[in-house]
Amino acid sequence: MIPHIIVVDDDPIILKNAWNTLTRVGLKVVALKSGKALFEYIKDNPAPDLILMDISMPEMDGYEAIKQLKKCETEWRNTPVIFLTANEDEAAETKGLSLGAMDFIRKPFVESVLVLRVIHAVELVRLQRDLEGMVEEKTRENENLFLHVVESLADAIDAKDNYTNGHSGRVADYSKEIANRYGYDEKHQEKIFMMGLLHDVGKIGVPxxxxxxxxxxxDEEFAKIKKHPGIGAKILNNIKEMPELAAGAKWHHERYDGKGYPEGLSGEEIPEEARIIAVADAYDAMTSNRSYRGALPQEIVRAEIEKGKGSQWDPQFADIMLxxxxxDIDYIMRDNPGDEIERT
Known part of the structure; x- marks a missing residue:
């Protein structure tokens, strides 16, 4: 792929020489005469491999231009910049590097040096991007493997209870949807999904x-049930790479009014993710078949969530669940593990 270079300079001679020198060796070059022209170009064009930019320009100098580039919400913000400058002041170079410039090339430039510096810079940037891509791919593979292990563990937990098959997966789905509607970014949503999958891991230690x-x-049997949050936290504390997993297991039975367990935390003392999981967990308990009753009608479930808002559950997350x-007009958001949540 032919490297794409943008040269920004208010000196037409420098601009012409740079364009001629770089196109002569087969590079794709766009010449722009000001910082303002660069930001007009940005509106309708993809980011290049490299920007060569003069520092001293009227209206918008190179320093201001690189500041604005770093604020872009597109791929342009990561475009490497090399400053073209006739200024040999060390303070100017220090300032440019601190703003994110990759390097400096002195003017007037030697054509062969300009070509070598540009080609080496492009090769370095592409190598860095390739390495980043490889790291991201390997990270995704590891995350997928971890997810499969977590899902298998969640299935093993659910298998202990003849009446809660798929419970952990549904709580994870509901928790993720609450987080989505609340405004969590995608990465945070995935974390709370994991936390939901493992919120009941402590039931491994319950007969x-x-x-x-x-x-x-x-009372004695309920006391055994109440141990599962602590057991779960102890198990998950061993996963140092994701310490927040333990919070969901330990505190999903705390109540907003402080009357829950195991520690009687209240309000915002309870980690936010645990407050989300708590309402998702309660919703699934009401909408699933249990050993002592069938799934409750939707209107009763809704009434119970409304009733517990501000006492059992954080009102903002209870409102999202409501x-x-x-x-969910057709009441499909219940004990149907294969169904997806209706998203708005």
């Missing part, structure tokens, strides 16, 4: 006969 007991639990319920 099966307690988990699967039909009817009401005794909106999700209202959007």
């Amino acid at each position: 099966d006969e307690v988990i699967n007991k039909p009817g009401m639990l005794t 909106k999700m319920i209202d959007d």
Whole structure:
């Protein structure tokens, strides 16, 4: 792929010489006579491989231009810049480098030196991008592997309870949708999805006969159930790469009014992700078949969420869940693990 270079300089002689020199060796070159012209060009064109830019220009100098480039919300913000300057002042060079310039080329330039510096700069940038792409690909592979392991673990947890098959996956889906509607970015949504998948991991340490007991639990049995958040946190604290996983497991049974467990935290003392998972977990509990009852009708579920807003659950996340319920006209957002949530 032919390197694409932009040269920005208010001196027409420098501009012409740079254009002639670089096109002669087969590079694609666009010549622009000012910083303002550069930002007009940006509006309708893809980013180049490299920008060569004069520092001293009227209206918008090179320093201001590179500042504005770094603020762009497109690929232009990462375009490397080499300053063209006749100024040998060390302070000027220090300032340019601190603003993000890649290098300096002195004017008037030697044609052969200009060609070599530009080609080497383009090769270096492309190598860096290739390496970044390889790292990103390997990171995605590792993340996918981790997700598959987490999903398998979540399935193993759910398998302990004959009545909650798919519970962890649904809580993860609901938590992610609440986070999406609340405004979490995609990366944060994926984290809360993981937290939702593993929120009940501590049930590994609860006897099966307690988990699967039909009817009401005794105080002693409920005390065993209440240990699962602490057990889950202890297990997940071993995953140092994602320490927030433990927060979802440990605090998803805390209540907004402070009457939950294991620590009786209240309000914003409870980590935000755990507050999201709490309402998602409660919603799935009400909309799933359990050993002691069937799934509740949607209007009863909605009424319960409304009733618990501000006491059991954080009101802002309860309100988002209520909106999700209202959007779910056909009541498909329940014990149907293969279905996707209706998104608006």
